[in-house]
Amino acid sequence: MHIRISLQSHLRLHALHRRPIMKANSQALKNRSSHDTEREFGGTLGALCIPIFLPLTVLFLISVSRSPEASVLQLPPPLPSTEQLWDPLALVLLLGWIALHALLYVMPLGKVSEGLVLRDGTRLKYPINGFHSLCISGVLLMLLVGLGAPLGCLFELLVPLAVCAIAVSFLFSVYLYIRSFWVPSHALALGGNTGNPLYDFFIGRELNPRIGKFDLKYFCELRPGLIGWVVINLGMLMKEVELRGSPSLAMMLVNIFQLLYVADALWNEEAVLTTMDIVHDGFGFMLVFGDLAWVPFTYGLQAAFLVVHPQALSSLGAATIIALNGIGYYVFRKSNSQKNQFRRDPTHPSVARLETIATATGKRLLVSGWWGLVRHPNYFGDLLMALAWSLPCGFSHILPYFYVIYFTVLLIHREARDERQCRAKYGLAWDTYCRRVPYRIFPYIY
């Protein structure tokens, strides 16, 4: 059953959204001034503070995770010495890792897929070979471990590696900012062209920066950082083996859960082409740092914590946590796949019978199935998994819960951003959807 709503009052929006007007769009972009572009993440102040505050947070969290108290309430540990911060081996490993993934990216493995239509009417092509990269990295790592490479030394190298990743993020963002002045205006992100250099550097000017066919944003989003995260986790596990002879159950659960999450992201790599990061956001410091430093060095803090703070886990506790992760994964995957399937082919038998609302853009919105339960069932599932990753670390410290707390804030903020964009796109139809499905992320709560 389909619900038709009056769309008259949204003709203007409709026209704005659909007209095939590359020229008008470019003109609109040119006409935008720093005053009329809506600013995100606290505007200029956010753009000034976040690039200072977040890198320090990364270093602080790593230091805290290995201190005996592991308390985020403790005073920041004394400033580390230069030897603790800098190790040339860390730089070699980091650059080598990025180069390896760049090589795997350009190898003719997997299929090639097209992204959404851009403002100039074209569609970019993307290699779908992230899962191959994960498997090849896994084989190479196993070979290295087999040859006796001390992977556990990643524990000692964590701080210098994070310092190098932060430095690379800054330099790379400067490069992206500078090169964005040589691209045509239709290649700029609508929100990253305010004219304020600090804000534009932070949020990203260019939408899809490429060197030839090599897409820098798409590459960074899923490869070196995401796969680096699970390699660091493996390093923490190997360190535990060095220290205690075998990996603990808690450590194995954290490793397996997060590997499953990363493998799932790469297996479903094509779906990332329709996320707001690829479609809407420019590639600036926020995403570069998020991809290359924030994800690999903060998402796996639980494993780093467990090296120094071993936890005993009962079989019942482990079974409960596995069940929670399983439920979270099921909700996350099913809801993401249902929407992807619906957006790709609304007539597919698995989604054709779902109830929908028509919108002025010609696209429909699901109001039954997963997307009829809450407006972001995928976020809900993701958060259940985040909780399951922290629970193996027990309840004595808040630090292993950093990810789930940060992620709740990130997803609430992301939901608000997405909601703004959807209201602008779909107008009245979006309001109808919100009335039909009143809860945003948590059923009956929020």
Ligand SMILES: NC(=O)C1=CN([C@@H]2O[C@H](COP(=O)(O)OP(=O)(O)OC[C@H]3O[C@@H](n4cnc5c(N)ncnc54)[C@H](OP(=O)(O)O)[C@@H]3O)[C@@H](O)[C@H]2O)C=CC1
């Ligand atoms: N681990 C991490 O750090 C992060 C993980 N994520 C995860 O990434 C995944 C993707 O999230 P994200 O990119 O934020 O956004 P979503 O996958 O939730 O996509 C939002 C878009 O879906 C479409 N949509 C919304 N409601 C409906 C509906 N009822 N029917 C049909 N289409 C609808 C709209 O786009 P349109 O209508 O244009 O198709 C909307 O803009 C999530 O599972 C999230 O948890 C996200 C951020 C960080």
Ligand SMILES: CC(C)=CCC[C@@H](C)[C@H]1CC=C2C3=C(CC[C@@]21C)[C@@]1(C)CC[C@H](O)C(C)(C)[C@@H]1CC3
């Ligand atoms: C605090 C800070 C620096 C925030 C920057 C945000 C980024 C860390 C995240 C923005 C969107 C992301 C996505 C994933 C990782 C985190 C970032 C980059 C993602 C690749 C994780 C795996 C998922 O399955 C996903 C592919 C859906 C997801 C896409 C969005």
